[in-house]
Amino acid sequence: MxxxxxxxxxxxxxxxxxxxxxxxxxxxxxxxxxxxxxxxxxxxxxxxxxxxxxxxxxxxxxxxxxxxxxxxxxxxxxxxxxxxxxxxxxxxxxxxxxxxxxxxxxxxxxxxxxxxxxxxxxxxxxxxxxxxxxxxxxxxxxxxxxxxxxxxxxxxxxxxxxxxxxxAEPAGVAYDMVKTADIQHGDRVCIIGPGPIGLMAIPIALRSGADKVVCVGRTRNHARLEAAAKLGAQVVASDRSIVEHAELHRQFDRVLVTAPVQMIPEAISLLAYGGIMSYIGIGSGSGMIQFDANDFHYRKLQLRASFASPALYYPIVLKMLKNGTxxxxxxxxxxxxxxxxxxxxxxxxxxxxxxxxxxxxx
CATH class of the missing domain: 3.90.180.10 (Medium-chain alcohol dehydrogenases, catalytic domain)
Known part of the structure; x- marks a missing residue:
C-alpha cells in the first residue's frame, strides 16, 4: 500500500x-x-x-x-x-x-x-x-x-x-444582546423571536432586573413558545404584523430583536419614550430597512447592534448553564x-x- x-x-x-x-x-x-x-x-x-x-x-x-x-x-x-x-x-x-x-x-x-x-x-x-x-x-x-x-x-x-x-457560544450571544440593551431594574422588556438565543435571553433579562419579559413569536413555533413560558416570559403567539397589536405599542423600555432585520421597523412601534432596541438578526437577501426617523428622533429612541464577536462572557454563561439559570x-x-x-x-x-x-x- x-x-x-x-x-x-x-x-x-x-x-x-x-x-x-x-x-x-x-x-x-x-x-x-x-x-x-x-x-x-x-x-x-x-x-x-x-x-x-x-x-x-x-x-x-x-x-x-x-x-x-x-x-x-x-x-x-x-x-x-x-x-x-x-x-x-x-x-x-x-x-x-x-x-x-x-x-x-x-x-x-x-x-x-x-x-x-x-x-x-x-x-x-x-x-x-x-x-x-x-x-x-x-x-x-x-x-x-x-x-x-x-x-x-x-x-x-x-x-x-x-x-x-x-x-456556551449562543448563550454568550444572548448575554451580549441583553448587555447591549442595558436593561435596568424595573424595565419592561419584549423579545421578538423565540429562537434559542431569544429564549436564553429571557432568564438573563430577568436576572438583570427586568420587571417583566414578553416574548413574541409565530403560532407555528409552539415548542419554542412553550419553552419561553417555562423560562418566565409572557407569551404572545401571533401571525399578524406587530403593527396590528396596538395593545403592545409603546409599552416596552427595551426591545430585543432576534429575528431578521426586516422586523426592526415594526418593532420600533413597541418602544416607550426613551426606549432602546438591540438586535442580532441577520436578514436574507437585502438587509435594507426603512423607518420614520422623525418619530425615532422625537421619542428619543436608540437602536443598537449586538454582534458578539469577539466571543466574550464564556465564564459567565457557563456558570449560568451550570447553576440552571x-x-x-x-x-x-x-x-x-x-x-x-x-x-x-x-x-x-x-x-x-x-x-x-x-x-x-x-
Missing amino acids: NGIELELTASGVESRKNVGKELASVQIRSAYMKSPWECMLRKIDLPDQIPDKHVLIRVEACGICGTDLSNAEENMDDWQPFGHEIAGVVEKLGSHCEGLQVGDTVVLESAGFCGTCDLCRNGRVDLCNKAPHFWNAGPSMGFSDYMFAPACGVVRYDGLTPDAASL IPADLIISHRMPLADIEKAMTLCKEDKGKTVKVVITP
Missing part, C-alpha cells in the same frame, strides 16, 4: 501512518456545506502535526446555529466545513499551549481579541477580532470527529454535559449523531414548530 499502514483506533477513526516516517495523518469524518442547502459528510485526512499554539480537539457536541441555516440558504458558494458551537476534549497539545492539559473538557470561542492593539489597550476588547480563531485552523470544524483550534480560544469547563456546554434541557430539543447531519439540517429548516436547538454528537 505504498508504505502506508491503516490502524483503527478505539474511537473508530482510521489512523494512516507513513511507515518509517514521522509525519502521519488521521482520517476523520467532517461535514461540509454549500449553498443552496447542500450538505454532506466526508472522510478527510487531518494532519497529525499540530500547528504551533494550537490544540487538537476531540469534538463531543456541536449545536446547529441559525447562521448555519442562513449560510446554507445563500452564503456559501463553495464547499466548506462548518459548526461553531463546540464542546470537546483536548486530545493533543501543540507547542506553547500553557495552561491546558490533555483531557481538559473545553468549549471554543468563535472569535477573540488580541490584547495588544490600541483598542484592547484602551479597554475596548469588544471591538477587536485579531486573535487567531478556528475558522481557518484546519480542514474540519465543529461537525466533525476532530478539529484544530488555537489555544488562546480554548475555555475549560466542568460540571456540565458536552451538549449543555455547547450552548439557563436550563439546557429546555433549550436543547434534539440530540442527533454526526452521521445524521443532513437530516438534522433539514429538520431545522422544515420543522421549526417542534425544534428549538439541535445538538450534534459524534
Whole structure:
C-alpha cells in the first residue's frame, strides 16, 4: 500500500501512518456545506502535526446555529466545513499551549481579541477580532470527529454535559444582546423571536432586573413558545404584523430583536419614550430597512447592534448553564449523531414548530 499502514483506533477513526516516517495523518469524518442547502459528510485526512499554539480537539457536541441555516440558504458558494458551537476534549497539545492539559473538557470561542492593539489597550476588547480563531485552523470544524483550534480560544469547563456546554457560544450571544440593551431594574422588556438565543435571553433579562419579559413569536413555533413560558416570559403567539397589536405599542423600555432585520421597523412601534432596541438578526437577501426617523428622533429612541464577536462572557454563561439559570434541557430539543447531519439540517429548516436547538454528537 505504498508504505502506508491503516490502524483503527478505539474511537473508530482510521489512523494512516507513513511507515518509517514521522509525519502521519488521521482520517476523520467532517461535514461540509454549500449553498443552496447542500450538505454532506466526508472522510478527510487531518494532519497529525499540530500547528504551533494550537490544540487538537476531540469534538463531543456541536449545536446547529441559525447562521448555519442562513449560510446554507445563500452564503456559501463553495464547499466548506462548518459548526461553531463546540464542546470537546483536548486530545493533543501543540507547542506553547500553557495552561491546558490533555483531557481538559473545553468549549471554543468563535472569535477573540488580541490584547495588544490600541483598542484592547484602551479597554475596548469588544471591538477587536485579531486573535487567531478556528475558522481557518484546519480542514474540519465543529461537525466533525476532530478539529484544530488555537489555544488562546480554548475555555475549560466542568460540571456540565458536552451538549449543555455547547450552548456556551449562543448563550454568550444572548448575554451580549441583553448587555447591549442595558436593561435596568424595573424595565419592561419584549423579545421578538423565540429562537434559542431569544429564549436564553429571557432568564438573563430577568436576572438583570427586568420587571417583566414578553416574548413574541409565530403560532407555528409552539415548542419554542412553550419553552419561553417555562423560562418566565409572557407569551404572545401571533401571525399578524406587530403593527396590528396596538395593545403592545409603546409599552416596552427595551426591545430585543432576534429575528431578521426586516422586523426592526415594526418593532420600533413597541418602544416607550426613551426606549432602546438591540438586535442580532441577520436578514436574507437585502438587509435594507426603512423607518420614520422623525418619530425615532422625537421619542428619543436608540437602536443598537449586538454582534458578539469577539466571543466574550464564556465564564459567565457557563456558570449560568451550570447553576440552571439557563436550563439546557429546555433549550436543547434534539440530540442527533454526526452521521445524521443532513437530516438534522433539514429538520431545522422544515420543522421549526417542534425544534428549538439541535445538538450534534459524534
